[in-house]
Amino acid sequence: MPTPVSPSSSEPSQASRLARLQAIWGNPSGLGAFTVVNHTTVGLRFIITGFIFFLIGGILSMWMRSQLTFPGNDLLDHQAYAEAFTMHGTTMMFFFAVPIMEGIAVYLLPKMLGTRDLIYPRLSAFGYWCYLFGGLLLYSSFLFDAVPDGGWFMYLPLNSAQFSAGANVDFWLLGVTFAEISAVAAGVELIVAILKTRTSGMAINRMPLYAWYILVMAFMIVFGFPPLILASILLEIERAFGLPFYDTALGGDPLLWQHLFWIFGHPEVYIIFLPAAGLVTTILPTFARRPMVGYNWVVMAVIATGFISFGLWVHHMFAVGIPLLSLAFFSAASMAVAVPTGIQVFAWIATLWSGKPVMSTPMLYILGFLFIFVLGGLTGVMLALVPFDWQVHDTHFVVAHMHYVLFGGMIFPMFAAFYYWLPLLSGRETSQHLSRIAFWTIFIGFNVTFLPMHLTGMLGMPRRVYTYLPELGWGMLNFISTVGGFVTAIGVAILMVDVIVHFLFGKPVKPNVWNAGSLEWAVPTPVPPYNFASQPHVDDREPLWKNPELPQELQDGRHLLGHADVTRREILMTSITHATPQAVVILPGNTVVPLIAAALTSLFFIGFLAKLYWLAAIGAAASLGALLVWAWQNGSRDDVGDVDGGAAGRLPLHYGLTLTPGWWGTLIALLADGTLFISLLFAYYFLWTVSPQWPPAGYRDISLGLPIAAFAALLLGALAASLANVSNRAARSGVTQMLYGAAAVSGVLFIVLQVMTLLGSAVPAKAHAYGALLHTISGFQIVHVGIAVVMAVFALLRVRHGYLHPARPGEGKVVSLFWQYTMLQWLLGFATIHVFPLLVGG
Amino acid sequence: MGSLTFRRLLTLVGAPLIWMVHFLVCYAIVSLVCLSQLGEARIIGLNAAQFGVVVATLVAGALIFSIAVTSLRRWRNPPGPDAEISRFFAVNTLLLCAISVLAMLWVAFPTLMLPTCAL
Numbered sequence: 001m002p003t004p005v006s007p008s009s010s011e012p013s014q015a016s017r018l019a020r021l022q023a024i025w026g027n028p029s030g031l032g033a034f035t036v037v038n039h040t041t042v043g044l045r046f047i048i049t050g051f052i053f054f055l056i057g058g059i060l061s062m063w064m065r066s067q068l069t070f071p072g073n074d075l076l077d078h079q080a081y082a083e084a085f086t087m088h089g090t091t092m093m094f095f096f097a098v099p100i101m102e103g104i105a106v107y108l109l110p111k112m113l114g115t116r117d118l119i120y121p122r123l124s125a126f127g128y129w130c131y132l133f134g135g136l137l138l139y140s141s142f143l144f145d146a147v148p149d150g151g152w153f154m155y156l157p158l159n160s161a162q163f164s165a166g167a168n169v170d171f172w173l174l175g176v177t178f179a180e181i182s183a184v185a186a187g188v189e190l191i192v193a194i195l196k197t198r199t200s201g202m203a204i205n206r207m208p209l210y211a212w213y214i215l216v217m218a219f220m221i222v223f224g225f226p227p228l229i230l231a232s233i234l235l236e237i238e239r240a241f242g243l244p245f246y247d248t249a250l251g252g253d254p255l256l257w258q259h260l261f262w263i264f265g266h267p268e269v270y271i272i273f274l275p276a277a278g279l280v281t282t283i284l285p286t287f288a289r290r291p292m293v294g295y296n297w298v299v300m301a302v303i304a305t306g307f308i309s310f311g312l313w314v315h316h317m318f319a320v321g322i323p324l325l326s327l328a329f330f331s332a333a334s335m336a337v338a339v340p341t342g343i344q345v346f347a348w349i350a351t352l353w354s355g356k357p358v359m360s361t362p363m364l365y366i367l368g369f370l371f372i373f374v375l376g377g378l379t380g381v382m383l384a385l386v387p388f389d390w391q392v393h394d395t396h397f398v399v400a401h402m403h404y405v406l407f408g409g410m411i412f413p414m415f416a417a418f419y420y421w422l423p424l425l426s427g428r429e430t431s432q433h434l435s436r437i438a439f440w441t442i443f444i445g446f447n448v449t450f451l452p453m454h455l456t457g458m459l460g461m462p463r464r465v466y467t468y469l470p471e472l473g474w475g476m477l478n479f480i481s482t483v484g485g486f487v488t489a490i491g492v493a494i495l496m497v498d499v500i501v502h503f504l505f506g507k508p509v510k511p512n513v514w515n516a517g518s519l520e521w522a523v524p525t526p527v528p529p530y531n532f533a534s535q536p537h538v539d540d541r542e543p544l545w546k547n548p549e550l551p552q553e554l555q556d557g558r559h560l561l562g563h564a565d566v567t568r569r570e571i572l573m574t575s576i577t578h579a580t581p582q583a584v585v586i587l588p589g590n591t592v593v594p595l596i597a598a599a600l601t602s603l604f605f606i607g608f609l610a611k612l613y614w615l616a617a618i619g620a621a622a623s624l625g626a627l628l629v630w631a632w633q634n635g636s637r638d639d640v641g642d643v644d645g646g647a648a649g650r651l652p653l654h655y656g657l658t659l660t661p662g663w664w665g666t667l668i669a670l671l672a673d674g675t676l677f678i679s680l681l682f683a684y685y686f687l688w689t690v691s692p693q694w695p696p697a698g699y700r701d702i703s704l705g706l707p708i709a710a711f712a713a714l715l716l717g718a719l720a721a722s723l724a725n726v727s728n729r730a731a732r733s734g735v736t737q738m739l740y741g742a743a744a745v746s747g748v749l750f751i752v753l754q755v756m757t758l759l760g761s762a763v764p765a766k767a768h769a770y771g772a773l774l775h776t777i778s779g780f781q782i783v784h785v786g787i788a789v790v791m792a793v794f795a796l797l798r799v800r801h802g803y804l805h806p807a808r809p810g811e812g813k814v815v816s817l818f819w820q821y822t823m824l825q826w827l828l829g830f831a832t833i834h835v836f837p838l839l840v841g842g
Numbered sequence: 843m844g845s846l847t848f849r850r851l852l853t854l855v856g857a858p859l860i861w862m863v864h865f866l867v868c869y870a871i872v873s874l875v876c877l878s879q880l881g882e883a884r885i886i887g888l889n890a891a892q893f894g895v896v897v898a899t900l901v902a903g904a905l906i907f908s909i910a911v912t913s914l915r916r917w918r919n920p921p922g923p924d925a926e927i928s929r930f931f932a933v934n935t936l937l938l939c940a941i942s943v944l945a946m947l948w949v950a951f952p953t954l955m956l957p958t959c960a961l
Contacts, residue, residue: 205930296930300937307858308945311865324960325891326872328952329865336945577847577927689877 046103089152114199213278288355372408397457448484517542534562
């Protein structure tokens with residue numbers, strides 16, 4: 001096990017070593033700010049942008065509350081109110097809650113894991129730009145008087161082309177999907193960062209609990225977001241090109257949208273809550289002055305929540321006419337998920353109980369969180385009961401419950417986190433008095449808004465209505481809620497003033513001001529872009545409590561990667577279980593490519609929105625080009641040796657690995673991609689169950705000859721790509737290039753044969769959902785094979801230019817992984833569209 | 843990723859994965875039985891949906907039980923040089939088995955009490 005080494009006398013001075021690190025890792029100024037990829041900066045950008053969206057969403061809620069203050073109020077008309085609630089929900093869920101939680105994770109996680117940056121810095125930056133452009137695209141709808149007005153859930157048939165002909169729905173679908181690229185990118189990056197870049201000695205049983213929370217959240221993003229992305233793609237295809245998926249008259253079903261939306265939508269609640277609970281689990285032990293009680297119980301509870309939360313989605317659909325017994329399954333799962341959540345609540349209480357709690361502003365917010373979240377959780381259990389849900393479905397009771405869970409469960413921990421980590425960011429003390437005034441104003445304001453709203457709902461006031469009659473008796477409760485809403489807004493304003501004042505006038509604080517045990521407090525303030533002058537070796541869950549001298553040891557370069565001759569951005573790659581150092585990863589520096597790639601992707605979305613499909617095609621091709629430039633920047637053409645890992649001894653560079661960071665990222669991205677495809681197959685089988693005949697009457701069977709030939713071509717392609725990987729490692733460059741060429745040709749052959757199958761089948765795409773799915777599933781596969789062909793050609797060129805080499809085999813493994821995945825995907829796709837109809841057909 | 847690491851991680855999430863498959867199978871059984879008008883057929887006193895759910899629950903329960911027994915053994919006598927980590931995986935796997943069984947029974951129980959295809 002590595003132990004800290006003493007600084008040698010021949011080393012240059014500490015100051016020059018730090019200056020060198022600063023020069024390598026630093027952010028450029030001026031226009032260069034657009035090229036920054038560092039996680040601290042990107043994380044802060046996410047947080048600030050997310051907070052701005054929070055303020056915008058908050059202003060929209062103030063409009064709604066103002067309108068509802070009195071019966072018959074005419075501040076907003078029906079249309080404006082519909083726009084306000086749609087944009088409020090959309091903004092808060094997609095542009096505030098998820099991105100800001102990701103932003104906090106992007107900012108904090110590498111510091112907590114004892115590393116210098118996230119493993120894919122360019123992907124972090126790309127994710128941020130996609131998020132920003134997605135938000136701008138959505139909000140540009142105000143300029144075109146086409147603000148989305150169909151609810152944040154975009155139910156069908158209201159939002160079909162027939163009933164919402166304008167671009168309002170398209171703004172929502174495209175803006176949100178654009179931002180979801182960002183969420184999935186962050187999910188992939190956070191998973192690989194947690195599994196593969198924890199610092200030396202941070203074995204899986206010593207990992208900070210926050211990392212467990214983020215790991216589960218990130219997996220939930222990977223599996224939870226694709227169903228909505230798929231639902232949105234299908235709806236956009238239906239609206240733009242007329243392929244029916246949701247139109248009952250043509251074999252579709254609006255319930256398909258509801259299923260796909262809520263398979264995403266309920267895990268989404270936990271995607272927001274879990275990282276917030278992770279913040280609580282990090283902050284609370286610091287103020288309880290003891291480690292968290294029940295580490296294993298919390299790990300179990302977080303994993304269990306991750307799974308069970310995927311079995312709750314139908315509780316949003318209790319009123320749509322699903323068989324009672326099926327509802328009971330979801331009702332039971334909705335109650336069962338309270339068990340792991342309860343375990344976490346008891347673990348927090350036990351930690352406080354057995355510690356010596358110190359009251360502070362972050363702690364105050366955590367107590368506020370516990371109070372409000374538990375109440376929201378209890379009304380959640382009430383709503384899990386089908387008969388009760390039927391009584392209050394679509395009433396303000398649900399609005400009250402949801403805000404108790406989300407405001408209590410996410411915004412209070414977020415404010416606690418702001419106050420807790422601000423001294424790390426600013427090096428200044430937060431206020432004692434103003435911060436507490438802000439807390440009490442928000443806490444009282446929140447409860448005054450939403451506690452009476454439970455009653456409003458139970459008295460029968462439906463959601464999403466812009467006004468009500470005086471004789472219904474909802475006036476006083478609504479008036480109280482509006483007053484509470486404005487008090488909350490004042491509280492948020494006080495909090496903002498307090499944060500600004502603290503930056504200007506706060507007293508300087510000592511390092512690790514709260515005497516915390518986690519590694520982010522070993523980072524100096526102001527936070528240097530490289531976090532740690534040397535990466536720590538840890539052997540405890542609270543490294544700073546065990547060794548208070550650790551920050552100084554790290555600064556002196558006495559741990560890992562503290563060598564003086566550093567010339568590139570280096571971080572450690574470690575094993576998943578024991579966090580044993582395996583390699584040194586060379587990270588890319590600042591580059592404008594992520595911004596350009598995101599800008600070109602936005603061209604695709606804008607082209608689609610404006611129905612200028614040629615522009616969308618140019619955008620798609622250009623963004624693919626940018627991604628290829630990005631990929632070309634990777635790797636090395638030189639023979640790579642090893643580097644001085646400091647206390648870990650000499651370590652190889654990642655270029656020489658078989659399972660490179662790129663392979664890990666591809667693997668996780670393929671999990672998301674696979675979920676997208678499974679969601680598409682779910683659509684197919686779901687519509688089969690609601691269709692009286694499949695294929696519809698009058699459709700002839702598709703002959704299997706051409707599809708089998710296409711499948712055979714694909715198998716050959718996958719085989720060639722796999723053999724190319726083997727032959728590259730055997731140093732047979734000529735054969736490798738030939739095999740990549742063969743894979744590309746096979747892929748093109750598959751595309752040609754599958755297109756011929758579709759043309760020869762004479763199944764129209766627009767007449768029935770059967771044909772729409774036949775074409776969409778084939779199209780999905782054709783796009784994948786197209787990407788696989790590009791990858792094969794890319795690999796061929798990389799061999800020619802010496803990047804893909806027997807000593808640097810990683811890219812060959814990535815290409816063969818993608819080809820194998822594409823082949824497996826088609827195994828399911830082929831069985832579904834070509835074999836299944838023969839089995840069930842008339 | 844080493845095969846031991848892969849096996850440990852897969853075992854860790856094995857029980858909740860089984861819960862998830864069991865959940866979807868129960869949902870699919872009820873949907874398909876009600877769709878195919880098999881709701882009236884009876885097997886050993888149970889209708890088709892009840893029978894399917896009971897069988898699925900017994901199979902899933904047996905699988906989770908086997909994971910739990912192995913984990914209990916590893917918890918008591920952690921194998922290999924990394925006993926601390928073996929024990930960590932074993933105890934978390936056990937806890938996840940417990941909550942998965944609880945959730946599984948919770949989900950399956952209403953099948954025996956409610957009319958199968960009533961709306």
